[in-house]
Amino acid sequence: MAGMARATMKDVAALAGVSPKTVSNVVTGTVFVRPETVERVQAAMAELRFVPNLSARGLRNGRSGTIAVALPDLATPFSADLLHHIVEVAHERGFAVQVEETAAEPGREEELLSRARAHLIDGLILNPIRLEDSVVEHTEHLPPVVLIGEVEQQLTDRVLIDSRRASRDIARHLIARGARRIAVVGGDTERAEVATATSRVRLAGHLDGLAEAGIVRDQALEIDPFPWTTAAGAAAVDELIGRGVRFDAVVAFTDSLAIGVLHALHARGVRVPEDVLVTGFDDVELSAYASPALTTVRLDRRAFAEEALRLLEDRMSARTAPPRAVTVPYEIIVRASTEV
Amino acid sequence: MAGMARATMKDVAALAGVSPKTVSNVVTGTVFVRPETVERVQAAMAELRFVPNLSARGLRNGRSGTIAVALPDLATPFSADLLHHIVEVAHERGFAVQVEETAAEPGREEELLSRARAHLIDGLILNPIRLEDSVVEHTEHLPPVVLIGEVEQQLTDRVLIDSRRASRDIARHLIARGARRIAVVGGDTERAEVATATSRVRLAGHLDGLAEAGIVRDQALEIDPFPWTTAAGAAAVDELIGRGVRFDAVVAFTDSLAIGVLHALHARGVRVPEDVLVTGFDDVELSAYASPALTTVRLDRRAFAEEALRLLEDRMSARTAPPRAVTVPYEIIVRASTEV
DNA sequence: CTGAAAGCGCTTACAG
DNA sequence: CTGAAAGCGCTTACAG
Numbered sequence: 001m002a003g004m005a006r007a008t009m010k011d012v013a014a015l016a017g018v019s020p021k022t023v024s025n026v027v028t029g030t031v032f033v034r035p036e037t038v039e040r041v042q043a044a045m046a047e048l049r050f051v052p053n054l055s056a057r058g059l060r061n062g063r064s065g066t067i068a069v070a071l072p073d074l075a076t077p078f079s080a081d082l083l084h085h086i087v088e089v090a091h092e093r094g095f096a097v098q099v100e101e102t103a104a105e106p107g108r109e110e111e112l113l114s115r116a117r118a119h120l121i122d123g124l125i126l127n128p129i130r131l132e133d134s135v136v137e138h139t140e141h142l143p144p145v146v147l148i149g150e151v152e153q154q155l156t157d158r159v160l161i162d163s164r165r166a167s168r169d170i171a172r173h174l175i176a177r178g179a180r181r182i183a184v185v186g187g188d189t190e191r192a193e194v195a196t197a198t199s200r201v202r203l204a205g206h207l208d209g210l211a212e213a214g215i216v217r218d219q220a221l222e223i224d225p226f227p228w229t230t231a232a233g234a235a236a237v238d239e240l241i242g243r244g245v246r247f248d249a250v251v252a253f254t255d256s257l258a259i260g261v262l263h264a265l266h267a268r269g270v271r272v273p274e275d276v277l278v279t280g281f282d283d284v285e286l287s288a289y290a291s292p293a294l295t296t297v298r299l300d301r302r303a304f305a306e307e308a309l310r311l312l313e314d315r316m317s318a319r320t321a322p323p324r325a326v327t328v329p330y331e332i333i334v335r336a337s338t339e340v
Numbered sequence: 341m342a343g344m345a346r347a348t349m350k351d352v353a354a355l356a357g358v359s360p361k362t363v364s365n366v367v368t369g370t371v372f373v374r375p376e377t378v379e380r381v382q383a384a385m386a387e388l389r390f391v392p393n394l395s396a397r398g399l400r401n402g403r404s405g406t407i408a409v410a411l412p413d414l415a416t417p418f419s420a421d422l423l424h425h426i427v428e429v430a431h432e433r434g435f436a437v438q439v440e441e442t443a444a445e446p447g448r449e450e451e452l453l454s455r456a457r458a459h460l461i462d463g464l465i466l467n468p469i470r471l472e473d474s475v476v477e478h479t480e481h482l483p484p485v486v487l488i489g490e491v492e493q494q495l496t497d498r499v500l501i502d503s504r505r506a507s508r509d510i511a512r513h514l515i516a517r518g519a520r521r522i523a524v525v526g527g528d529t530e531r532a533e534v535a536t537a538t539s540r541v542r543l544a545g546h547l548d549g550l551a552e553a554g555i556v557r558d559q560a561l562e563i564d565p566f567p568w569t570t571a572a573g574a575a576a577v578d579e580l581i582g583r584g585v586r587f588d589a590v591v592a593f594t595d596s597l598a599i600g601v602l603h604a605l606h607a608r609g610v611r612v613p614e615d616v617l618v619t620g621f622d623d624v625e626l627s628a629y630a631s632p633a634l635t636t637v638r639l640d641r642r643a644f645a646e647e648a649l650r651l652l653e654d655r656m657s658a659r660t661a662p663p664r665a666v667t668v669p670y671e672i673i674v675r676a677s678t679e680v
Numbered sequence: 681c682t683g684a685a686a687g688c689g690c691t692t693a694c695a696g
Numbered sequence: 697c698t699g700a701a702a703g704c705g706c707t708t709a710c711a712g
Binding site: 053054055056058059064066073074075076077079080081083084087088091096097098099100101114115120229230231234256259260262263266285286288289290291 | 391393394395396398399404406413414415416417419420421423424427428431436437438439440441460569570571574596599600602603606625626628629630631
Binding site: 024028052055057060061 | 705
């Protein structure tokens with residue numbers, strides 16, 4: 001706004017012949033003001049094109065009306081759709097949304113948390129990927145934080161899906177269709193130490209499913225590429241085949257990975273679902289349009305966004321209440337990629 | 341931050357035994373301060389966990405350090421990837437990014453522009469879809485605005501691709517491969533009045549290509565679904581086939597549409613590229629992994645983001661300079677969907 | 681129902 | 697190189 005002569009409440013007050021306080025009352029609408037006064041003030045605001053200075057309001061109120069959303073990679077279809085819903089819900093509730101991306105550099109989550117207080121933010125919705133529990137521990141120095149996704153600690157409000165159970169359900173689904181050697185793209189027991197929470201939780205669920213069915217785990221079937229892009233999904237299949245590993249199904253831990261898997265199998269002349277079954281996770285829009293259409297796990301992303309915002313707003317008004325967890329339901333969507 | 345006893349510069353000054361001014365000098369780094377003083381101040385800041393209040397700074401400076409990015413639909417793979425790059429570049433240059441979505445409601449672009457001054461924003465990157473020129477006209481009441489995409493007016497800084505030429509090149513490519521009856525998904529001459537600028541510009545380029553080759557336009561081949569989702573692309577093909585229209589190629593104005601087109605053709609037993617050639621626009625990550633892989637138009641989205649930010653920063657420091665246009669190059673990527 | 685005063689936490693001239 | 701004062705534009709008690 002540099003260089004522009006913005007009108008202030010004082011200007012509006014002068015033009016309308018009232019005090020700045022009255023203008024403030026009209027703008028915020030918290031106090032009753034006589035209708036003819038309101039009208040005069042509004043006319044003056046219109047004439048001067050008055051827009052309240054939110055920095056000043058923020059300084060005074062200690063609130064900016066902005067929340068931040070931090071996601072690992074904004075370019076991922078899943079993240080993009082989630083952001084879309086969060087922006088929509090936030091808009092309905094009067095919040096602006098600031099975005100941050102955390103996957104690019106290792107220290108970005110910590111940096112973000114430490115800067116969060118500075119950045120005019122009333123709250124933060126964070127989908128953690130490498131976040132150490134320790135960082136979340138000193139919450140008293142942070143604005144309200146809601147964690148979303150595969151969250152393992154319990155010190156913060158969080159919105160979850162039961163990924164472990166979903167992943168087990170996928171394993172059951174494949175085993176029921178005859179799969180015995182299920183490759184896993186996105187999970188690798190040997191690398192569990194450095195893996196993301198998402199990877200660990202989904203792998204655990206998968207292993208639950210194997211164990212139930214009495215199938216012995218074969219770590220040669222597990223591969224966890226980074227990052228979880230479509231290209232990486234395709235490369236993972238090439239790698240497995242290169243290793244000479246036989247498999248009759250592939251579980252991919254995101255749809256983006258799964259679409260790469262489908263592509264690589266197709267390129268090698270492996271038929272899906274006749275030779276190999278394939279599943280994804282997330283149900284992004286394109287999954288229904290993959291060839292063949294992809295069996296996957298759908299969660300209600302709108303509900304996800306709503307719950308996150310609700311927790312955040314509740315936390316803003318009750319800083320010391322005990323942390324809460326909300327679980328959003330999921331659903332296995334069966335499509336052609338596992339329809340034998 | 342409500343409820344938290346945040347340390348202020350005054351507190352830091354008191355603890356370090358200096359004046360607030362000195363603390364400010366240390367924080368901003370604009371003035372030389374004696375090293376031992378710097379050290380004392382930094383120790384005090386660390387002890388008190390001091391973080392500057394950006395509302396106060398913004399009020400004082402008239403700058404917030406935040407820019408806004410407004411895109412029609414954040415869930416679109418193309419928008420998501422563009423946002424990813426903008427956030428990355430903005431971060432490098434010290435800006436936070438606020439996002440807005442404009443497609444949801446008709447008046448959202450106007451609303452956004454009118455609120456822009458209020459929302460603590462130093463500048464706005466806007467990908468307009470229905471924006472009336474009139475709105476951009478009173479730029480003196482807005483923060484710096486850079487328009488991106490298919491922009492037809494010249495009153496504002498803008499980053500463009502030459503979509504019209506790219507679309508003509510696609511038509512040439514198809515015609516060179518024998519196509520004569522090219523269906524268009526995303527452009528419809530009859531509906532040009534209500535279409536988006538993207539649709540109009542790309543359709544114009546397509547018609548250029550037909551005209552060059554002496555091919556007579558057939559409006560029965562044109563269809564412009566809304567919104568431009570994958571589902572809509574599939575539906576458009578069904579609609580064309582339902583109309584009984586024959587075609588030997590399909591030009592889709594985004595990759596998302598094109599992937600829907602591929603799916604619908606496959607479902608109907610139409611082979612690509614043997615029976616029908618298909619092209620997209622944008623080169624999103626998945627296009628290389630479609631079946632068959634998609635011929636499309638690639639533009640450098642990182643360059644797009646960089647140019648937009650550069651124009652915005654230039655405009656912040658020179659409000660009255662004449663508006664500039666930067667054109668980002670594109671490239672036709674030929675893949676299996678047109679490889680006969 | 682409306683006014684006059686004070687203050688949110690910074691930074692920018694103005695002095696020293 | 698550092699201090700004391702003033703002010704950015706709001707809103708919140710405090711009076712009337």
